[in-house]
Amino acid sequence: MKDVIFFDLDGTLVDHRSAVLETVGHVVREATDATAPAEELVALWWALEARHMREYLAGECSFAEHHRRRVRSFLPALGEPVPAAPELLDAWVAERYLGPFAESWQCYPDVHPCLDALSGLPGGPRLAVLTNGDPGQQRAKLARFGLLEHFEAVLTPTELGTAKPAAYAAACRLMGVDPARAVNVGDMLESDVHAAERAGLTGVWLDRGIDFVTGGPSLTPAEPVLRIERLTDLPGQLTGDARRWRNAAVTARGGRTPPP
Incomplete structure (x- = not known):
């Protein structure tokens, strides 16, 4: 964990x-x-x-x-x-x-179930939002959907003094956590996953099936990454062993790692 x-x-x-x-x-x-x-x-x-x-x-x-x-x-x-x-x-x-x-804001339907499940884990992880957005606007989104209570911190460039990717190291320092003991979950492969991994965190790609920039189908990454299709998959992956993490990965050839 x-x-x-x-x-x-x-x-x-x-x-x-x-x-x-x-x-x-x-x-x-x-x-x-x-x-x-x-x-x-x-x-x-x-x-x-x-x-x-x-x-x-x-x-x-x-x-x-x-x-x-x-x-x-x-x-x-x-x-x-x-x-x-x-x-x-x-x-x-x-x-x-x-x-x-x-x-027009809409909260994804898998968000509350995921956060509730994480909150119910014995000795579960601390949760924080790490975003490049404006702090006022981002907090308003979280408040609108009753999400603020789930998070210990909402971290933006205003609080950290820097944006992603440098924000990963700054966020870990602020939270007092070794990057090796931290996970970053996001929908963008480069800024949320690869950049987090370069900073020493575990990056998890939330593949919602659509590319955030183009609106087309999400692209297969060039290298294996830890991948989930729904946030509700995250608690089970976190409580599983290393083999379960590997089975969540997308292979560099574009297929899925076969189940055990």
């Missing part, structure tokens, strides 16, 4: 991608002067989110400014004027995006 389990949030506990697509889909359907088809506009928003989120995580701008940058790039494609005043951009973000986005 490991001592600490870190959970990613977006794509792992809360369905971020569907909420974004629902919200932006509504925005573009209302754009009567748009310069491109709706599907292209949604793809543009998704690309802008990734670009400007990277800038925020690199410390190049505030969380509010990363939204402003996104909207400045997006409004011309909607056929709308770009306000010069930051407060007008903030108002657009709040009214047209963040409000409806929050209403």
Whole structure:
């Protein structure tokens, strides 16, 4: 049994991608002067989110400014004027995006059963959320679905002073745990699994069958990784032996390791 389990949030506990697509889909359907088809506009928003989120995580701008940058790039494609005043951009973000986005959040159905099972394990692990998101927004998601009570800590770049991948070492230091005694669970192979493993943690890939970035089917990793399809599979894997962990792995050839 490991001592600490870190959970990613977006794509792992809360369905971020569907909420974004629902919200932006509504925005573009209302754009009567748009310069491109709706599907292209949604793809543009998704690309802008990734670009400007990277800038925020690199410390190049505030969380509010990363939204402003996104909207400045997006409004011309909607056929709308770009306000010069930051407060007008903030108002657009709040009214047209963040409000409806929050209403679209959905907690995955396997989250509560997994956390309840982990809480019931004798001498079970300590639980924490480790996310690159904004602390206020991420805590609001957890509070919405009654998840905060399950976690000892919610760790973001604000608390740790750094984003993933450096956040793994910082999170272990803050939690007072040896990385070898910690697990990180997430839906993104590189940032949640491989990066965690390079930091000395055990990475577990939550393969929900969809690629978070492209929306297509999840890709088979080039190297074996510990894989689960549902969070409810996690407690059993944690309490099993090393052989059970191996049987959860995806092989480098793309097949599944056969059962014992």
